[in-house]
Amino acid sequence: MAAAAASASMSATAVLIPRVPAAVRTTRCSALPPLPPRVSTSSFSSSVKLTPESRRFPFLQTKATEDTSVDTGELFDDLKEKWDKVENKTTVLLYGGGAIVAVWLSSILVGAINSVPLLPKIMELVGLGYSGWFVYRYLLFKSSRKELATDIEALKKKIAGTE
Helix, strand or coil, rough: CCCHHHHHHHHHHHHHHHCCCCCCCCCCCCCCCCCCCCCCCCHCCCCCCCHHHHHHHHHCCCCCCCCCCCCCHHHHHHHHHHHHHCCCHHHHHHHHHHHHHHHHHHHHHHHHHHCCCHHHHHHHHHHHHHHHHHHHHHHHHHHHHHHHHHHHHHHHHHHHHHC
């Protein structure tokens, strides 16, 4: 009886083990699916002639000059001169550090929003709706375009402090 049970369990495990030839077995380290085979270029139509850009658009040709290197010493001297002209260096450093932290936090926030299943699509719809409203409100008609231009100029003056 024990021998029959053992042979039955061995046959059950033998059925569950996949029989793959050793030459076909490969171990993959990633969970990505395999790429499809490449399509050969000979299967494409040869009716399209490939021409170099220089022959197609001769007026867009540019040539490099002899002196293409950047003088790092001159660059650092210029940056040092501009840094020496700054009066309140601590404020500039605080604003720069705050900007870096703000970009980092916004990247974390966008990543968190993106991980919620339905929220990215809703945000895309909101952005699309706002873009449509902005085009209708400011760009569609000539008078509203003029209004937008005057608003932008007023904002520029306010930021520059000339108002």
